[in-house]
Amino acid sequence: MTDAPLAAATDQILMTERGAGPKPVIRTFFDEATFTASHVVHDPDTKAAAIIDSVLDYEAASGRTSYASAEKIVEYVRTEGLHVEWQLETHAHADHLSAAPWLQEQVGGKLGIGADIVTVQNVFGKIFNAGSEFARDGSQFERLFHDGDRFKVGTLDAIALHVPGHTPADMAFIIGDAAFIGDTLFMPDYGTARADFPGGDARMLFRSIHRLLKLPEQTRLFLCHDYKAPGRDTFAWETTVGAERAHNVHVHDGVTEDDFVKMRTTRDAKLSLPNLIMPSVQVNIRGGHMPEPEENGVSYIKIPINKM
Template identity: 45%
Template sequence: MAVQVNGFFHEGTGTISYIVVDNERRHAVIIDSVLDFDLSSGEVSAEFADKQLAFLRDNKLQLDWILDTHAHADHLSAANYLRTKTSVKTVIGEGIKIVEDHFAKTFNHESQSTHLYQAFDRLLTEGETLDFGSASLQGMSTPGHTSDSQSYVIEDNIFVGDTLFMPDGGTARCDFPGGDAGLLWDSISRIHQLPAHYKIWVCHDYQPQGRELRYQTTVGESRSSNIHVNSQMDKAQYVALRNTRDKTLAVPKLLYPSLQVNLQSGVLPEPESNGMRYIKIPLTDNTH
């Protein structure tokens, strides 16, 4: 029995979201869906997520789970929107608790009596499985990019989020709070220990040298050809390379909007007394 993987590319954020289908019973899961968000105007919409819902309807699929690989810093998750439309439960790795702790002071959440991560319906632990139709997925903790990074293994497919890119794109940055290049090396080593034919599905492809979009490689290809983690590179070399490279990277433009939504399963901030919702931008005052 083989599942079918359907990729959906969100051009505005360069994100690839997946609908994975159990062909036998016509059940499905969604991984890393995206809300449309215009930073300049503050407009939030759901054209992308609606296309995925239409795909489910058109193909007569039963959605069983809505999954995020981590609390993304470059797009707003559509998890809560999809949940409101389908009543299907949302899932993320239990490391989301650590990520919330890292940003509690940044967003002034330290005094809150409830945790943002409680907005998720399920926090998946290492090795835990979820069924959909006659298929199942298994959580694989892959921290390093973030503390909550979790990959999902479905048959001979692994959905790695931002942990790995295509071989010519390398690996994810590790300079966010809780990021750790040494941990990322260890996580990728675990992925590379899977059978060589296993298919790796990435969440972003930055199309080096302008090549065509690609979002699937294999464990064997990644193991031998990834420009950051391959047989010619050891852990110490990788950590030095990753840390040096990360110092040159700009802060993602959607970092603060994304985290304020994604730490709570895609739930938008509550309306204030005037009925409007607001995103906070922490300021660093260097004027004195």
């Protein structure tokens, strides 16, 4: 990672604040079953939009999927007359299945994720013994973003920043004055994401977080999850760089890298795996598609015994 794309992103954000460009309109859909915030961001001038971190409903006991969460997004997109240009994933999620392929069928948009998804595909391809038929080259996605890649949502300038640590492939997407940061940070009163999944790294997570915290204090941060911190009765998914720097219980100003790594490593050792990690990872490394059907026409999710 370098500071060059971060500087470019900062310049772009400051231009927006000075009135040199439109401010993105953002609508969030929260799925309480998986504690996931999916965001629809659009350019008010052109109605061009991006859908970020969508959710496919999945019932673990029966293995059945449904689309109630995604249908709410489709209804909003159609009601507002939006033109979806992007389906973006901040990373290969371990706690919910992506609805991106179904949403593409309904409203379009190119599917994009960080280029280091190939690392995640290789790691979990081995864990799940996915076989040679599973491509580990990111070809399930239409755009693999590298650090500093620039793109557009309508007339809105956007930049992709590589922020590994939670997983090797995490990306933050800065669109206008808003940054969609996936699982790097939670609300200030809840802290930060775990870093103990295969390929995760607490030290790298700290550095990625501090890269984001160099953005202007007023930058709006949109998170992927919320779990209600003790004493808070409502879910929340929007904060600012300034609020995180001042109040984040894990990485506020003054917390050292070594202190963070010690805290995060100790905390992660006590966490259980997410309830939906087995189906989620197998589907999400495939770009939201189910594993190939077997000879009876049915797709199956594998559960490795005593491996994770």
